[in-house]
Amino acid sequence: MTQHVRDVMTTDPMTVEPQASVQAVARMMRDEDIGAVLVTEGERLRGLVSDRDLVVRAMAEGGDPDRTTVAQACSEDLVTVGPDDDLILAVQVMREHSVRRVPVVDRESRPVGIVALADLAMERDPGSALGDISAARPNQ
Numbered sequence: 001m002t003q004h005v006r007d008v009m010t011t012d013p014m015t016v017e018p019q020a021s022v023q024a025v026a027r028m029m030r031d032e033d034i035g036a037v038l039v040t041e042g043e044r045l046r047g048l049v050s051d052r053d054l055v056v057r058a059m060a061e062g063g064d065p066d067r068t069t070v071a072q073a074c075s076e077d078l079v080t081v082g083p084d085d086d087l088i089l090a091v092q093v094m095r096e097h098s099v100r101r102v103p104v105v106d107r108e109s110r111p112v113g114i115v116a117l118a119d120l121a122m123e124r125d126p127g128s129a130l131g132d133i134s135a136a137r138p139n140q
Helices: 023-031 049-059 088-099 117-124 130-134
Strands: 038-041 044-050 101-105 111-118
Touching: 023 038, 023 049, 038 111, 044 049, 044 101, 088 101, 088 117, 101 130
Parallel strands: none
Antiparallel strands: 038 044, 101 111
16 A cells, blocks of 8 residues: 555644744754754745754854844755655655655645654654654653
């Protein structure tokens, strides 16, 4: 049976406007126990910011986390998949572009979810080390 991206994606992704501070986004990630947030302008997907992006692109540069915007830290050259795409396509996109998370967009290119490497690991090989780690409760 063919599986689709919608079967494993995280729905209702957290979004922020580009002007949000990296500090506010870091707190959001902590409070929601998530590793990535989509950056949107209105309904348009502009980028994706991960916890690693915050560290490497914002904090390591020494900027003020309250004044540095998420637009300065996010990845803007995105690849996306649709909810009705085969899961195999999501895997191929991740491999080809060396990414761990891919935004899921509808036909009008509005973000509707995120599919992560962890989602795929839990679905395809829940007994793997990555599947076990992804399914575990977060460290507090």
